[in-house]
Amino acid sequence: MIHLKELIQQSPYQGYAYAYPHKTAYRFFEKPLSLRDLWKKEAKQNLFLYVHIPFCEMRCGFCNLFTVANPKQPLYAPYLAALERQAKQVREALESIQFSRVALGGGTPTYLSVEELAQVFDIIQNVMGASSALPTSVEMSPKTVSVEKLQLLKAQGVTRASIGIQSFVAEELKALGRPQRLTEVATALRAIKASGIPFMNIDLMYGSATQTPTSWQYSIESALAYEPEEIFLYPLYIRPLTGLNKRTTTTDDHRWLLYQLGKSLLEKNGYRQITKRLFRKEEKSFTKVPPYYSVEDGMVGIGVGARSYTKEVHYSTEYAVGSKGIKTLIESYNQQTDQAYQQVVYGVQLTKQEQKRRYVIKALLEDENRLLTKRYHRYFGTSLSQDFPHLEELFDLKLAEEDAEKIYLTSEGLAYSDVIGPWLYSASVKDLMQTYELR
Numbered sequence: 001m002i003h004l005k006e007l008i009q010q011s012p013y014q015g016y017a018y019a020y021p022h023k024t025a026y027r028f029f030e031k032p033l034s035l036r037d038l039w040k041k042e043a044k045q046n047l048f049l050y051v052h053i054p055f056c057e058m059r060c061g062f063c064n065l066f067t068v069a070n071p072k073q074p075l076y077a078p079y080l081a082a083l084e085r086q087a088k089q090v091r092e093a094l095e096s097i098q099f100s101r102v103a104l105g106g107g108t109p110t111y112l113s114v115e116e117l118a119q120v121f122d123i124i125q126n127v128m129g130a131s132s133a134l135p136t137s138v139e140m141s142p143k144t145v146s147v148e149k150l151q152l153l154k155a156q157g158v159t160r161a162s163i164g165i166q167s168f169v170a171e172e173l174k175a176l177g178r179p180q181r182l183t184e185v186a187t188a189l190r191a192i193k194a195s196g197i198p199f200m201n202i203d204l205m206y207g208s209a210t211q212t213p214t215s216w217q218y219s220i221e222s223a224l225a226y227e228p229e230e231i232f233l234y235p236l237y238i239r240p241l242t243g244l245n246k247r248t249t250t251t252d253d254h255r256w257l258l259y260q261l262g263k264s265l266l267e268k269n270g271y272r273q274i275t276k277r278l279f280r281k282e283e284k285s286f287t288k289v290p291p292y293y294s295v296e297d298g299m300v301g302i303g304v305g306a307r308s309y310t311k312e313v314h315y316s317t318e319y320a321v322g323s324k325g326i327k328t329l330i331e332s333y334n335q336q337t338d339q340a341y342q343q344v345v346y347g348v349q350l351t352k353q354e355q356k357r358r359y360v361i362k363a364l365l366e367d368e369n370r371l372l373t374k375r376y377h378r379y380f381g382t383s384l385s386q387d388f389p390h391l392e393e394l395f396d397l398k399l400a401e402e403d404a405e406k407i408y409l410t411s412e413g414l415a416y417s418d419v420i421g422p423w424l425y426s427a428s429v430k431d432l433m434q435t436y437e438l439r
């Protein structure tokens, strides 16, 4: 295994470990698995429901998400009917399930009309059985926000509006390949604030070629003026098959400098760093919400491109980045038979060792950066230090510390999250990721 120190010297930006194994490690299974069998032995009380809407009003130059900009009617119109058919099959196969959290992502869920959004909430609540009282998050982009849509979301119990802004500087938006008007940004942010939805999150990006420390500060301060409860600061990654790939570049030094600046500015303004990317103002919190621990609890994804996690198998539909590949996959999702929705054909099996790796990666990088050692022991029946002796390197490099209950990343460790994650990937997952053929 390569030493963490060597990897850091190569680059602090090895990759964003938001899910392990990464979806490029997914493959077709030799034989289809039955959804029912897969979930039979799972605990199903505290699940996350994710609904994927693969449509946007634009295709941003940096984005490799599973989405189509301004889809044509034949692709778009049948999607919600397919979503409902899939939801019915999933609900039936999973039998008694209880959700703790709900998220609508994409793509841009607010690309849908008010009526279509109402249809999606009908599927969530009446087909999937997820209550409107659960913490529920919806992703949106400025142009697709309207007062009517926000009213509907609020009435359906949405608790978090997460909006991608990326930058408050027109020239930077252009360089990012994101056609977005600043007047629309202001209107959308004001409307979200006035909507009564209790949490607003703003996504910003740093590291594009024309961005300077001054312009970055300007974007952050502009976001702060709307008093969001959360801000995500994303380092720009230029990914294969995206619009930016051939056009521009970013450097490690540039991103590193802007990260430090962003972090200190947000901390000065009363935001607490939760992960490398997430900063939160700790004023409001929910009093009574059902527990959900992403490190241990499962996820049910519906919609094309949505991932689902059981202990031993992570699965989704096939994945693509290029618009032709995505359209073909949406078409085939729309036409799938009810029987086909009951089967799992694409994903990755997790051995016990991989389950442990995932636990460690998620707990360290996501769960407020702490890995509860006794809880790990209770969950797996083995000791963390025996399973992962090389975690010692984190202490040697002062990237993590340990007390009687937990291992947690230091401020320096947080900054190096995008190396620590990939460093913990197994050789076989790395091999699958490297041999994945992107289309």
Ligand SMILES: C[S@@+](CC[C@H](N)C(=O)[O-])C[C@H]1O[C@@H](n2cnc3c(N)ncnc32)[C@H](O)[C@@H]1O
Pocket (backbone or CB within 6 Å): 056, 062, 063, 064, 065, 105, 106, 107, 108, 139, 140, 141, 142, 163, 164, 165, 166, 203, 204, 205, 234, 235, 236, 237, 238, 239
């Ligand atoms: C699901 S997307 C955003 C939702 C919405 N569709 C929008 O664009 O406004 C989540 C966030 O990931 C970030 N992101 C996407 N691609 C990225 C990349 N290549 N590098 C860094 N951040 C990226 C952006 O900040 C984006 O807002």
Ligand code: SF4
Pocket (backbone or CB within 6 Å): 055, 056, 057, 058, 059, 060, 063, 064, 065, 067, 106, 107, 108, 141, 164
């Ligand atoms: S960044 Fe958001 S709006 Fe842009 S293409 Fe990706 S998902 Fe769509």
